[in-house]
Amino acid sequence: MTKPLLSFEFFPPRTDAQSRRFWQTLGCLETLNPEWFSVTYGALGSASNASQDTVAQLCKQSDKPIAAHLTCAGQTRAQLLTTLQQFKEMGVRHIVALRGDSTPEGSRSKYYTLRFGLELVELIAEVGDFDISVAAYPEVHPEAESAQSDMKVLKLKFDAGASRALTQFFFEPEVFLRWRDAAVKQGIDGELIPGILPIHNIDKVIEFSRRCGASVPTPLIDRFNSANTELAARQMSIEHCVDLCQSLRHEGVEKFHLYTLNQSDLSYEVAKSLLGVKAGSVAA
Numbered sequence: 001m002t003k004p005l006l007s008f009e010f011f012p013p014r015t016d017a018q019s020r021r022f023w024q025t026l027g028c029l030e031t032l033n034p035e036w037f038s039v040t041y042g043a044l045g046s047a048s049n050a051s052q053d054t055v056a057q058l059c060k061q062s063d064k065p066i067a068a069h070l071t072c073a074g075q076t077r078a079q080l081l082t083t084l085q086q087f088k089e090m091g092v093r094h095i096v097a098l099r100g101d102s103t104p105e106g107s108r109s110k111y112y113t114l115r116f117g118l119e120l121v122e123l124i125a126e127v128g129d130f131d132i133s134v135a136a137y138p139e140v141h142p143e144a145e146s147a148q149s150d151m152k153v154l155k156l157k158f159d160a161g162a163s164r165a166l167t168q169f170f171f172e173p174e175v176f177l178r179w180r181d182a183a184v185k186q187g188i189d190g191e192l193i194p195g196i197l198p199i200h201n202i203d204k205v206i207e208f209s210r211r212c213g214a215s216v217p218t219p220l221i222d223r224f225n226s227a228n229t230e231l232a233a234r235q236m237s238i239e240h241c242v243d244l245c246q247s248l249r250h251e252g253v254e255k256f257h258l259y260t261l262n263q264s265d266l267s268y269e270v271a272k273s274l275l276g277v278k279a280g281s282v283a284a
């Protein structure tokens with residue numbers, strides 16, 4: 001089996017302490033020679049400055065390609081075109097095009113604003129110059145009318161110019177594999193990259209999963225709750241992620257997108273194990 005290709009997702013640091021941890025994490029993960037890094041973008045442009053600043057610094061300081069997330073909810077075409085131009089000037093060639101989560105303020109805007117991720121994909125494709133990734137939901141986006149309509153939207157995004165979909169996290173391989181089958185049936189032939197979330201804190205994961213429509217299997221929750229020490233929980237998390245990815249690799253999955261939460265430890269250990277990197281050596 002060839003080595004998998006990995007990408008790592010970060011959020012923009014907002015404080016000095018977060019910034020220190022961000023750069024440490026990045027430096028650590030960079031040694032594993034990932035395919036690219038990505039930086040999230042706050043919905044409704046709320047964290048746009050932090051995100052753009054982080055992307056600008058990363059473009060200067062890392063020799064890895066940087067994917068900039070961009071959300072369109074509540075933003076006008078003109079605002080989005082300006083941001084795209086700024087990203088282009090920084091050297092960004094890859095945009096993760098997202099809707100973001102709307103707020104009542106956003107939807108009350110008196111200006112015409114983009115409503116769906118698809119409209120952003122269309123806008124970016126019109127501009128040209130960018131490789132486009134989009135989000136996808138193996139367990140269906142919580143606002144979708146149905147699994148079928150969610151999949152149709154994804155197909156439209158590929159038709160509009162997206163090259164790959166990065167999925168919401170999930171915890172069982174079958175969830176991704178069933179969804180991948182449905183995507184292929186829908187005629188999608190672009191890259192489908194699983195989003196992998198190492199579990200740092202099971203309670204927070206349960207809470208977040210409830211909001212984004214992902215399910216956390218009860219046996220997994222029970223295993224974490226029975227861990228006696230932090231070290232045992234950490235080991236469990238690494239093993240679970242590695243097993244999940246290895247099962248997917250046996251089904252032909254070659255790329256993984258890791259949600260780092262700006263913490264290097266678990267993502268680093270998972271990635272090292274997937275790449276077969278021994279302690280003390282550097283990934284090829």
Ligand SMILES: Cc1cc2nc3c(=O)[nH]c(=O)nc-3n(C[C@H](O)[C@H](O)[C@H](O)COP(=O)(O)OP(=O)(O)OC[C@H]3O[C@@H](n4cnc5c(N)ncnc54)[C@H](O)[C@@H]3O)c2cc1C
Nearest residue numbers: 040041043069098099100116117135141143144150166168
């Ligand atoms: C890999 C990944 C990265 C993310 N990064 C960020 C980030 O950086 N910043 C951030 O704020 N959020 C981020 N998110 C979260 C994302 O913004 C939310 O999940 C958001 O609710 C949906 O975004 P979307 O682009 O999938 O939206 P859309 O594609 O617009 O879909 C949203 C909902 O609307 C439905 N829909 C879409 N188009 C239509 C249509 N034409 N007619 C009717 N219904 C439609 C869909 O089925 C879905 O239910 C990320 C999610 C993932 C999976």
